[in-house]
Amino acid sequence: MSNQFPEYRGNMEYYCLGCDSRHGIDELLYTCPRCGSVLLLEDKNFDSLKNKSGREWRELFDNRAACKRDALRGIFRFYELMAPVLEEEDIIYLGDGNTPVVKAAPALQDAVGLPFAIKNDGQNPSASFKDRGMACAFSYLQALVRKHGWDEVLTICASTGDTSAAAALYASYLGGPVKSVVLLPQGKVTPQQLGQPLGSGATVIELPGLFDDCMKVVENLAQNYRVALLNSKNAWRILGQESYAFEAAQWRDWNMEDLCLFVPVGNAGNITAVMSGFLKLHELGIITSLPRLFGVQSAHADPLFQYYQVKHEKDYHPVKARASVAQAAMIGNPVSFPRVRRLAERYRALAGAQAFQVVQVREQDIIESMLLANRHGHVVCTQGGECLAGLREALRLKIVDRHEYALLDSTAHALKFAGFQQLYFDDGFGPEYEITPRREFRNEPVSLLSNPEKEALPEAEYVSRAALAVADRLGLKRR
Numbered sequence: 001m002s003n004q005f006p007e008y009r010g011n012m013e014y015y016c017l018g019c020d021s022r023h024g025i026d027e028l029l030y031t032c033p034r035c036g037s038v039l040l041l042e043d044k045n046f047d048s049l050k051n052k053s054g055r056e057w058r059e060l061f062d063n064r065a066a067c068k069r070d071a072l073r074g075i076f077r078f079y080e081l082m083a084p085v086l087e088e089e090d091i092i093y094l095g096d097g098n099t100p101v102v103k104a105a106p107a108l109q110d111a112v113g114l115p116f117a118i119k120n121d122g123q124n125p126s127a128s129f130k131d132r133g134m135a136c137a138f139s140y141l142q143a144l145v146r147k148h149g150w151d152e153v154l155t156i157c158a159s160t161g162d163t164s165a166a167a168a169l170y171a172s173y174l175g176g177p178v179k180s181v182v183l184l185p186q187g188k189v190t191p192q193q194l195g196q197p198l199g200s201g202a203t204v205i206e207l208p209g210l211f212d213d214c215m216k217v218v219e220n221l222a223q224n225y226r227v228a229l230l231n232s233k234n235a236w237r238i239l240g241q242e243s244y245a246f247e248a249a250q251w252r253d254w255n256m257e258d259l260c261l262f263v264p265v266g267n268a269g270n271i272t273a274v275m276s277g278f279l280k281l282h283e284l285g286i287i288t289s290l291p292r293l294f295g296v297q298s299a300h301a302d303p304l305f306q307y308y309q310v311k312h313e314k315d316y317h318p319v320k321a322r323a324s325v326a327q328a329a330m331i332g333n334p335v336s337f338p339r340v341r342r343l344a345e346r347y348r349a350l351a352g353a354q355a356f357q358v359v360q361v362r363e364q365d366i367i368e369s370m371l372l373a374n375r376h377g378h379v380v381c382t383q384g385g386e387c388l389a390g391l392r393e394a395l396r397l398k399i400v401d402r403h404e405y406a407l408l409d410s411t412a413h414a415l416k417f418a419g420f421q422q423l424y425f426d427d428g429f430g431p432e433y434e435i436t437p438r439r440e441f442r443n444e445p446v447s448l449l450s451n452p453e454k455e456a457l458p459e460a461e462y463v464s465r466a467a468l469a470v471a472d473r474l475g476l477k478r479r
């Protein structure tokens with residue numbers, strides 16, 4: 001049974017968060033054709049899923065964890081809750097999802113003062129959580145290509161580096177009529193992130209300015225030309241990213257008591273998806289309470305923090321993003337803000353005002369939290385560091401309690417952001433970052449012997465000289 005492809009099919013439609021209009025899914029829509037607002041997707045048959053009890057769903061998803069069908073091995077383990085209009089042949093599986101949750105090292109938990117774990121979403125195929133959304137968006141695209149027999153589809157996205165890596169990866173796997181173009185803010189993605197779409201064979205276009213500028217260019221292109229937009233404005237991406245919430249709930253054996261999650265916020269697609277995912281689980285009785293959710297933003301790019309915590313939901317203004325080591329989240333005008341506002345309202349109505357909050361952290365704390373975590377055996381990126389900084393800030397503000405258990409989202413792999421670690425070690429940050437490296441977190445390689453010294457020695461002698469130099473440096477005792 002759990003090894004079968006599901007029989008259930010949904011009846012999905014876009015709904016507009018601006019004017020509440022509804023639209024069919026046969027066409028790729030990014031914004032409402034009537035009022036221009038952002039869209040979300042809804043399954044009109046969703047209520048029929050309530051014919052199964054929460055317990056039956058839990059058992060089904062637990063059993064499906066052992067499923068051998070490729071289409072159900074990744075994020076589509078939760079098929080019925082995500083995009084149940086796709087056929088098995090449409091689903092692309094590149095090893096997305098099922099990312100490990102790693103308990104924080106005991107010494108790290110002691111240092112922070114609260115038990116917590118880290119979900120390593122950097123262990124997705126392109127080394128960030130973006131693959132969750134792309135697996136869904138490209139599967140839907142494949143279904144459309146199959147249905148309409150399109151002979152060319154140009155996929156396009158703006159990116160701070162990870163969306164583009166994921167989009168280029170999935171597009172190159174699909175191949176055929178599907179081609180990938182990515183627009184990047186020049187000098188504002190890391191060399192590793194730049195190398196990813198290049199390696200996948202995508203067309204990489206760099207433009208001056210920040211992500212927010214690139215996003216406007218891509219929106220203009222999507223409005224005026226025949227391109228498939230793959231930013232999280234594309235609501236299929238949000239559906240795929242809901243799998244993070246489903247996996248987090250399953251990891252806790254579906255018990256949300258005392259759980260709080262920390263999620264870094266940039267374009268706000270991720271926090272939208274996480275909220276939406278938990279709301280679905282709750283509606284079906286798969287979980288009986290909602291976990292608390294904390295969005296985390298750097299003081300250098302904090303429009304959500306300003307709206308929720310400073311203005312108390314009085315008025316929303318985009319901010320001008322400033323230099324940030326959490327560069328992937330360095331966004332002043334998040335596209336998904338209207339989605340967050342709508343879902344946070346529902347979330348708070350069900351679980352209380354404390355159930356959704358946004359905390360603001362300093363750049364210095366972001367990078368040092370990353371270094372601290374990674375010195376304890378973790379592999380968090382700067383955005384993961386931002387989550388840990390957020391947890392520490394929430395503890396300082398006493399808005400989390402020591403009996404709670406935190407789950408931090410390390411949204412990408414540490415290696416993508418190794419350059420920021422190096423800047424810290426080299427004391428190389430410009431003043432705009434407001435980061436002053438401290439000795440205790442710095443590290444550098446120790447060079448012993450020079451090349452000419454090596455060349456002047458016979459091999460056997462070199463080995464003993466080098467061993468002696470190492471032993472001297474380490475103060476080793478002879479046996």
Ligand code: F0G
Binds near residue numbers: 163232
């Ligand atoms: N963490 C990482 C590693 C990211 O790449 C992003 C966003 C975020 C956090 C923030 O998530 O936008 O859903 O609120 N990166 C996008 C990109 C914008 O283009 O790769 P969000």
